[in-house]
Amino acid sequence: MAAQPADSAVSRSAVSPAAVRDAALTLFAVRGYHGTALSEVAQDLGIRTPSLYNHMRGKQDLLHEIVAETSRQVLADYAAAVEGVEDVTERLRRAVETYALRHARHRREALIVNRDVGSLVEPARKEVLDMRRTHERAIRGLISEGVKLGRFHVESPALASFGILEMCVSIARWFRDDGPMNAEEVARQYGEFALRVAGYTPEPNVHSTH
Amino acid sequence: MAAQPADSAVSRSAVSPAAVRDAALTLFAVRGYHGTALSEVAQDLGIRTPSLYNHMRGKQDLLHEIVAETSRQVLADYAAAVEGVEDVTERLRRAVETYALRHARHRREALIVNRDVGSLVEPARKEVLDMRRTHERAIRGLISEGVKLGRFHVESPALASFGILEMCVSIARWFRDDGPMNAEEVARQYGEFALRVAGYTPEPNVHSTH
DNA sequence: CCTACCGATCGGTAGG
DNA sequence: CCTACCGATCGGTAGG
Numbered sequence: 034m035a036a037q038p039a040d041s042a043v044s045r046s047a048v049s050p051a052a053v054r055d056a057a058l059t060l061f062a063v064r065g066y067h068g069t070a071l072s073e074v075a076q077d078l079g080i081r082t083p084s085l086y087n088h089m090r091g092k093q094d095l096l097h098e099i100v101a102e103t104s105r106q107v108l109a110d111y112a113a114a115v116e117g118v119e120d121v122t123e124r125l126r127r128a129v130e131t132y133a134l135r136h137a138r139h140r141r142e143a144l145i146v147n148r149d150v151g152s153l154v155e156p157a158r159k160e161v162l163d164m165r166r167t168h169e170r171a172i173r174g175l176i177s178e179g180v181k182l183g184r185f186h187v188e189s190p191a192l193a194s195f196g197i198l199e200m201c202v203s204i205a206r207w208f209r210d211d212g213p214m215n216a217e218e219v220a221r222q223y224g225e226f227a228l229r230v231a232g233y234t235p236e237p238n239v240h241s242t243h
Numbered sequence: 244m245a246a247q248p249a250d251s252a253v254s255r256s257a258v259s260p261a262a263v264r265d266a267a268l269t270l271f272a273v274r275g276y277h278g279t280a281l282s283e284v285a286q287d288l289g290i291r292t293p294s295l296y297n298h299m300r301g302k303q304d305l306l307h308e309i310v311a312e313t314s315r316q317v318l319a320d321y322a323a324a325v326e327g328v329e330d331v332t333e334r335l336r337r338a339v340e341t342y343a344l345r346h347a348r349h350r351r352e353a354l355i356v357n358r359d360v361g362s363l364v365e366p367a368r369k370e371v372l373d374m375r376r377t378h379e380r381a382i383r384g385l386i387s388e389g390v391k392l393g394r395f396h397v398e399s400p401a402l403a404s405f406g407i408l409e410m411c412v413s414i415a416r417w418f419r420d421d422g423p424m425n426a427e428e429v430a431r432q433y434g435e436f437a438l439r440v441a442g443y444t445p446e447p448n449v450h451s452t453h
Numbered sequence: 454c455c456t457a458c459c460g461a462t463c464g465g466t467a468g469g
Numbered sequence: 470c471c472t473a474c475c476g477a478t479c480g481g482t483a484g485g
Contacts, residue, residue, distance in 0.1 A: 065275060065361070067274075068276075071463085083465080083472085084470050091464075091465075092464065193436070195414075197410075199413030200407075202413075203408075203410075214399070222399065280479065291454080302481090
């Protein structure tokens with residue numbers, strides 16, 4: 034008789050802001066922001082649409098939180114990756130590895146950021162694009178620095194940084210946790226790809242390797 | 244007095260199926276398929292929404308035409324690019340150059356294919372994904388062949404082909420016709436990036452270059 | 454090419 | 470957490 038959640042999609046009714054965000058994350062990643070109805074988010078949580086508003090401010094706000102938080106983390110990842118590392122080659126390698134790793138570990142967020150950032154209303158859109166631009170310029174700066182030092186060889190550091198970053202983004206499109214390669218291994222190889230694109234050539238063999 | 248088009252968005256009322264597709268192309272590329280209303284397409288053409296149906300079968304069909312036609316052209320481009328070319332390095336370079344070139348010259352189509360292919364209903368979706376998979380496997384095959392011949396050096400041809408192709412796709416995100424680099428120049432450099440990712444090492448210098 | 458109109462669904466609010 | 474309900478808008482059709 035009691036109107037309990039019965040046999041809902043999530044079974045237990047411990048709906049929280051985090052649970053709403055997680056359900057939205059999955060649906061936005063698959064169908065896109067405009068392709069997802071809040072009624073679908075509610076259904077996945079086993080509640081009615083209006084009840085969502087106890088846990089969020091609105092659909093747009095949900096997107097904003099996902100995209101802004103992810104973008105902040107990308108910048109934090111970068112800072113942590115290059116901190117205390119002097120060599121420009123290693124700085125680039127680590128920066129790319131951490132970026133690649135994030136796209137394997139947080140696929141849904143990555144897909145949403147790249148697909149739906151344009152659906153954010155101002156000023157949120159501009160804020161996020163600024164963070165992304167800051168990150169791209171950091172990578173580009175590493176490449177430029179390496180070129181000046183004679184460690185890298187590219188005609189256009191901008192072209193190389195665009196290419197490297199988008200290569201990493203694509204990981205979110207195909208990576209599977211149960212696939213043949215784990216996230217760390219993928220990240221390592223993409224770090225290597227980045228050095229190749231940057232035209233890294235190992236130092237001439239002054240001391241033979243064996 | 245006559246109810247002529249007046250001062251509509253396109254001025255002249257020569258609306259045709261191609262004009263509708265072109266207007267949709269622009270809007271889908273900017274706002275996404277689900278983010279675009281047919282009323283916006285009509286407005287850009289200076290007509291009312293129902294009049295669109297004289298030139299198209301429906302919104303979904305519009306997306307299908309755009310995505311399927313583009314995917315067919317990608318395969319045709321590839322075939323033409325490698326035809327008659329024997330050397331595997333040159334085959335990869337040309338295949339990537341033509342793919343990159345398409346993403347600079349047909350930015351709207353590329354953005355829509357990559358963002359909205361998931362919004363196609365079956366069986367259209369599967370057909371398009373099959374074409375894309377065929378293309379990816381062709382690129383992967385070139386890399387594998389080069390590895391066998393000792394011309395390329397990668398741990399995973401699949402990882403390399405994913406990275407190379409997505410790098411090219413990203414061109415559609417930033418390329419501008421009035422930018423500092425023209426499409427051919429961008430394509431040439433991405434062709435070079437592809438060889439680098441594939442671990443291409445030029446033949447040892449048997450005949451010195453000068 | 455239009456006006457008039459359809460049922461469906463959208464995000465969101467009122468008020469418990 | 471719910472039911473009841475809102476105005477707006479969606480893609481699409483009827484019938485000129």
